[in-house]
Each structure stands twice: as C-alpha cells, then as structure tokens.
Amino acid sequence: MKQWWSVMILVPMLLLAACGQQSGDNKDEVSSAEETASANDTLSKLKEKGYVTVGFANENPYAYKTADGELTGEAVEIARTVLKRLGIEEVRGELTEFSSLIAGLQAKRFDLITAGMFINPDRCEAVLFANPEYSIGEGLAVKSENPLKLTSYKAIADNSKAKVAVMAGAIEIGYLQASGVTDKQMVIVPDQDAAISALQSGRADAMTMTGPALQSRLDSAKDSKLERVMEFEQPVVDGKSVRGYGATAFRMEDTSFQKAFNAELEKMKQSGELLTILQKFGFTEQELPGDATAEELCGG
Template sequence: MRKGWLLMLTAVLLFTTACGANGEMGTKGTGAGGEAGQSTLAKAREQGYITVGFANENPYAYKEADGTLTGEAVEIARVILQRLGIEEMRGELTEFGGLIGGLQAGRFDMITAGMFINENRCMQVAFANPEYSIGEAIAVQKGNPLQLRSYEDIASSGAKVAVMTGALEIEYLEKSGVADSQIVIVPDQDAAVNALQAGRADVITMTDPALRSRLEAAQDDKLERVEAFEQPVIDGSSVRGYGASAFRQADTEFVEAFNDELAKLKQSGELLEILERFGFSEAELPGEMTAAELCG
C-alpha cells in the first residue's frame, strides 16, 4: 500500500515539475506583474492602471511642481495605454542607472524615460519601436574658456565633464578617449548643471533636447550651449540615438500591442504633435527605424 502511495506521489511531483518547466500551467511568462495565467497587459487592463519607471529627466519624463507626471515619453505612452484600455499611469521615480534593474525586479511594469535603444540594453529589456531620434550636446561656462567643441576636445584638454549616472554618454566619452578621472558622475541632469555652475565640472553633456530644457530652467547667463558641437562618431557610426519605452523581455504581447498603437500615432501625425509640445521638431521623428534593427 505504501509503495502505491509513493508511486502516486512521485507521479504528481513529476507532473508539477514538468508544468513548471514549460510554463504552460503557471504564468504565461509575460511579466512579473501578472498573476498566474495572466499577462502584464491583461492585469493592467483589469486593474485600470500601470506603474511606470521614470528618472525625472526633462523633456522625456518628469514630475511638474504639482506632482503631475509628464514628458514626451510619458505623454506618448499615456495616449497608447489609454487606447489599450489602461486609463491611469503611476510613476515610480528611479535614478536612470537603476531603471532596468527596477523593471526586472517588478517595481514597475514598463520604463517611460526616453531611454536610448542599444545592443547592451536590448539584452536586458524589450524595447518598443523608437518614438524619436536625437543627437548629443554640451554646455560650458560663458565664452567656452577651454574651446571645447567635441568629446575629443574634452579628452585632450583634461576637462572635467559631468554626466548623469547610467547615461549612454559615459560610454561615448570613454570611447572618445576621455579618462575615467575626468568623468564626474551625477545622479541627474540638474546635478550636472549644478556641477558646472559650482566649478566641479568644466563641461556637461546630455542629449540636445534635455540640455536645452535644463539650461532654460537654470536661467543662468554664465552658461552656454556649444552651438558648433561635433556629434561623436563611435565605432565608425554617428551616435544619433533613438529613444523608446522598455518592457520586460517576456512581455511580447504588451510590446506588440504598444507598437501597433505607436504606428497609428506616427501615421496620423499625433506623434509629432506630442513631441512638439516638448521642444522636438519634425527632424527628431524616428522615421521607419525599428527596435529590431537597432538591437541588431
């Protein structure tokens, strides 16, 4: 009798293990946010809201003085999510360098931070198709005392450059010959401006729309954006970047639904209308570029 019970128990354990291995009887493998058998998208639709990660980076995603979450990435996602049946977005403020880790840990279910698509990030998250395309920029003290017009100039001059933690500009600077000792890592863009104002850095760098917005907010006539800045060429290619929302890699259903609605925004002209509200122009539209092409 005991032998019969033992055989039954073994069979149950083997069946349970097999189901767990192929995922058919557990979650659908579409995100940590979903309950058993329920995708992240389905759960968000059911509960009526989704939590998004952002880094308080103007003009991509930031909170206004009254606590309103906005920015180009946020407003594009807001329209798309509402059309997918998700009415509310709840923001989870995170340092830029911690956004991917926060997504993977389930602290939020997507990243709306205007994050650039690159091959390293593609190995960690699933990107939607790009919503904009932009270049880099630098700002210095008025008069540009060190005559900095490129990342190579920063490298050769020994200038201190402030850059936000986790930003792709760190890699660009390093590949342009800027020494680690020259790079001043700061938590966010406003801290970079503060470092330049206080003399802890000789130059700051970020994407062009972000730099324009931070200089406008600072209202400091002792600072200036370098108009003749030369775009970096890294590994033989221009670093003009493409930004997009990001999801957990298992959330393929969500990404596909998001992309379908994003394509409709492009076709109708609504995408450009949203971008223009945050200082972008038609020149910053992503064209026909896709996340698959950028991920390689």
C-alpha cells in the same frame, strides 16, 4: 486460434498507443495555450487594475514631475496615449535613478520604463524595447564664452584638465570613453539638476546629455553664465554616428504587451499625432524616428 488471440491483444495495445499519442498532442496544445496566456498576462492584469506603474528618472523632457507633482514628459505622454487606447486609464510614476531603471523593471517595481531610454544591443539583452518614438543627438553646455574652447568630446579628451558632468548610467559615458575622455575627467552625477550644479559651481567645465534634455535644463536654469555649444561636433564611435533612438522598455516576457504598444505607436506616427506630442517638449521633425525599428537597433 493463435492468430485470433494475437489480434485481441494487439487491438487494445494500438488503442492505448493512440490514446497516449492523442494525450501528448493535447499536452502540447495546452502548453502552447498556457504560454500564450502567460505572454498576455501583464496587459490583462493592468487592464483589470486600471493603472500602470512606470519607472522614470526625472529627466526633462523625457519623463519628469512638474512643480505641482504632475508626471509628464514626451515618453510619459506618448505612453499615456498608447496605454489609454489599450484600455489602461491611469499612469503612476516610480522615481528611480537612471542607472537603476532596468534592475527596477526586472524586479517588477514597475511595469514599464518611460524615460526616453536609448535602444542599444547591451540593453536589448536585458529588456524588450518598443519601436523608437524619437531619435536624437548629443549636446554640450559650458560656461559663457566657452573659455576652454570645448566643441567636441575629443576636445575634452585633448585637455587633461577639462572635466565634464555626466549622469550615472547614461549612454554618454560610453561615448566619452570612446572619444578618449578618461574616468578622472568625468564628474558622475545622479541627475540633470546635479549636472547643472556641477557646471555652475566649477566642479565641471562642461555638462553633456542629449540635445533636448540639455536645452531644457538651460532654459529652466535661466543662468546667463552658461551656454550651449552650438557648434558641437557629434561623436562618432566605431565609424558610426551616435545618433540615438529612444523607446519605452518592457520586461522580456511581455512580448504581447510590446506588440500591442507598437501597433498603437505606429498609428500615432502615421497620423502625425506622435510629432504633435514631441513638439510640446521641444522636439522637431528632425527628431522623428523614421522607419527605424527596435529589432534593427538591437542588431537583429
């Protein structure tokens, strides 16, 4: 009799336990589904809206507005092509100082950064980069005939009176510091036009930025008193070339958006369409990113 009652009591307990276990499993499945839905949320919302807002720093040839207000540049046009294929027809720009782009993305002032931003481990801790769309070295411009004979960052460091204009938040600041250039020798400016002005006015003896950006500014300025240092020696930091790789940046949680973007970007690399867009902005085959990935460049 006792055995019969024991069985009667045990069966409901086992059933209850089984139900409890099943409920836990379902909860885990629901949680996983919610995480997936959340990861896809940004891309889905942008498709519904029909447009994306991108942060840019008015840096030619990466992302800038033309005289008639058109948003363009290599980073913008690559993103525009990719986004259209992802179902987002319109790209709107949010002009932001370069040094504030990451904070603006994190604060959701815009959905992406399309500013030709270099991938580096520090930035990788704050944003999620797509795979690189170009690779590039540094450039230096001076007064005609290069009166101070500045052919490298080290040459600037060796001349305590030499001053170099560099954009706030730009990666070149770190390269200059690593080459021995002091803070007093740097004229920090908000954008490229201010760098040109600093060089023209004599506030700086040189200006530095990436090669294509530098050439673009000189072409626009049409100032015969300025010239590019063609024999410029690329800086080496910690025994490594500083050749940089630029890419679109996403918020850290937008992994599915980034993966979808990467898939379309890879198709453009394979078809040659990426090079075609880059060439419109003064890039050559030498500036193609090769097989480099964001994961590798972030130190992963």
